[in-house]
Each structure stands twice: as structure tokens, then as C-alpha cells.
Amino acid sequence: MEDVEVEGIDQFAAVLIFLTSFVGFACNTFIAFYITRLSLLRNSFGRLLQLQAAGDAVFVLVWAFYFAPVLFFDIKPLQSLGVASRFAQLCLICYDISIYTHLVISLNRFISLYFPTSYQTIFTDRFTTFLICAIVLVSFGFSWFLVIVDCKMGFSIPRWMLDYVSPPCEMVNVYYAEFFRGLIVISMFAITNSFTFCRMHMHNRKKQSESTFETTQQKKRRAVETAFVQQVTLQGLLYVLELVTYFYVALFFPVPLEPKALSESSNRWPNFLLTTYAWILVHALDGVITLIFNKQFRNVLRHPFRSQATLNASKTPSRRSRFVTNRDDSNRKKSSILACTFISNSNTGYGSSVHV
Numbered sequence: 001m002e003d004v005e006v007e008g009i010d011q012f013a014a015v016l017i018f019l020t021s022f023v024g025f026a027c028n029t030f031i032a033f034y035i036t037r038l039s040l041l042r043n044s045f046g047r048l049l050q051l052q053a054a055g056d057a058v059f060v061l062v063w064a065f066y067f068a069p070v071l072f073f074d075i076k077p078l079q080s081l082g083v084a085s086r087f088a089q090l091c092l093i094c095y096d097i098s099i100y101t102h103l104v105i106s107l108n109r110f111i112s113l114y115f116p117t118s119y120q121t122i123f124t125d126r127f128t129t130f131l132i133c134a135i136v137l138v139s140f141g142f143s144w145f146l147v148i149v150d151c152k153m154g155f156s157i158p159r160w161m162l163d164y165v166s167p168p169c170e171m172v173n174v175y176y177a178e179f180f181r182g183l184i185v186i187s188m189f190a191i192t193n194s195f196t197f198c199r200m201h202m203h204n205r206k207k208q209s210e211s212t213f214e215t216t217q218q219k220k221r222r223a224v225e226t227a228f229v230q231q232v233t234l235q236g237l238l239y240v241l242e243l244v245t246y247f248y249v250a251l252f253f254p255v256p257l258e259p260k261a262l263s264e265s266s267n268r269w270p271n272f273l274l275t276t277y278a279w280i281l282v283h284a285l286d287g288v289i290t291l292i293f294n295k296q297f298r299n300v301l302r303h304p305f306r307s308q309a310t311l312n313a314s315k316t317p318s319r320r321s322r323f324v325t326n327r328d329d330s331n332r333k334k335s336s337i338l339a340c341t342f343i344s345n346s347n348t349g350y351g352s353s354v355h356v
Helices: 008-037 044-073 081-114 116-122 125-148 171-210 215-247 259-263 268-274 276-292 295-302 308-314 319-334 343-347
Strands: 153-156 161-164
Touching: 008 044, 008 276, 008 295, 044 081, 044 125, 044 153, 044 276, 081 116, 081 125, 081 153, 081 161, 081 171, 081 215, 081 276, 125 171, 171 215, 215 276, 268 276, 276 295
Parallel strands: none
Antiparallel strands: 153 161
16 A cells, blocks of 8 residues: 555545445345345245345445545554455455355246246255355455466555556456456346346236236236346346446546545546445445345334234234235245245235246
């Protein structure tokens, strides 16, 4: 890191980093911990969603409680390359965990719709554990690849960003290891999600033409479909935009390397927002979007002191509703559609309306 004095504008950037990261940390941590209490998500899909939230939470945790304080308080002992590079490496690992988990979740939904009879035999607990371990190991592997080729990241105080130390780092390795690889993975899960939603939409139209549904059921089913496509589209779009802004759009706002010239550059803030802040924001919004489009998480936020037993009891207030709930639960077990729908599906009360 450069030996420069922190000014008021630097502290303002640190506050912005901290606030965004802290919101993302709170949302993703809430999802990672609370998801274990949802019986509907005690399956392959739920475990993968938990891994994704955990990776995002650790990523923004590092920014909120290491990089932001180091920038705000100008903590010299923590600004060394040896310390900063380790935290930067952890951020890269968490980023990879997030995008690979997105891809596997997309494949999970795809298989549940296109191969429903094979879904249960494919996504077993053992295979899900294998996938989780593979995601973590591959993420660590790419991170250590950068270490092997002598590419270390330090935190630039004047630029408010993680930056590779070059030389000795060859930026072509960064291009293939980060941008090109990330773009391929993100494009894969975006395309997979598109096919998944098309399949779901075609199935629901077929069911609607063959059967007569109540208006409330149709509205709730459409709401589930809408929430599904909005969440998938937004999360995928955000990751693509982050890669494009970081590696391409930011090039139109170059900043000088000299600290004094950099402090006077009009491109300083645009470059920061298109690189560092975009990188942090995509992980923070990952959790926010999940909360927005899933009713069960929002319900527990509205009733934070309601126990799990109370929540379960409120879903079965009568003998008739208990019968309907048990019948719906049985139908859910026979169908794999729940693996590709989000938590908001559980609050419709008409689980059979979205079954394959």
C-alpha cells in the first residue's frame, strides 16, 4: 500500500464501503442462519442457497471490518502487502464460491423441471455435499493459481480499491483467471435460468388450458412465477454488469497512479464506483434481492420475536387446514418443482398449483 495520508474524501469513501458492506453482511448472514429453520429448504436447493449466502456474507464482512476501517482510520500496520493480500485472496475465494453456487443452483432448477423423475436420484444429500466441497475446493484452487503466478493484490488507499502488484504480476493472467472465466460461468447460469423459466411458463400455460383454476390460485401462481423470473434475472444481470463495468467501462475513466494527481482527478469517483463499489454492491444486493422476493424471510423480519413453533402453528389453525396442508405437503414431496422455485412459493397455500 502507498504511504499516503488519509483525507476527508477518503474517509467518506470508507463510510460508503462500510454501510453497503454492513447491509449486505446483515442480509446474507440472516439468510445463511435462518434457512436451516425452514423445513421446506432442508434439501439440496436450500443447502446450496445457504452456501451462496455464506460466501457473500464473508466477502462483505472483509470489506466492512477490514478494508473500510483501514481506510477510515489510516491503520498503517494493517496496510502492508502481506496482510492486505491475504484478505484480498479471501475476497476472491468468496466471489468464486458465489458465482459457482449460482451456476449449480441454476442446474438444480433446470434438472428438476426437465428431468423430474431423475431429480431425486441425482441431487441426493451425498451428491450435494460433494458439490459443496467441489465448489469450495475449485474456488481455493483458482485463488492459489494467482499466488503461484505471483499475482498479489494490495489495497490502494488513493484509489480505494484492490489492485494487483505489477510487476511481477502479468495482467494477462488476471484477464483469463478473473474476467474471462467469470463471464463464462455467469453466462452459463443466465442461459440455464432462461431455459428453466421458459419450461415453467410453458408448463403452467398447459395446465391452465387443461384445467379450471380459481382466480386466487391463478394470481398466486403468477406471483410465484413473477418472483422467480425477477430474482433470477436481477441476480444474473447484476453479475454480468459488474464484470463489464469493472473490466471495460472503468477503462473510460482512467486515473493517474501518482497520489497527488489522483486526488485532483475528476475520474476518481467514477472509477471507484465502477470497480470497487460495483464489486461490493453485487454481493450485498445478492442477499437483499433474496429477501425481497421471498415471503418467508420477509415474514420473520416483520415478526422477529415469533418462535418457530408459533409460526408453524399459525399455518394450521383448523382441522380442515391441517388436512389441506398435509395433502399439499404430500404433493410437494412427489414433485421436484420446489427445487426450482423460491421460498415465496411456500406462502401461497396452494402448493399443487405449481406442480409439474
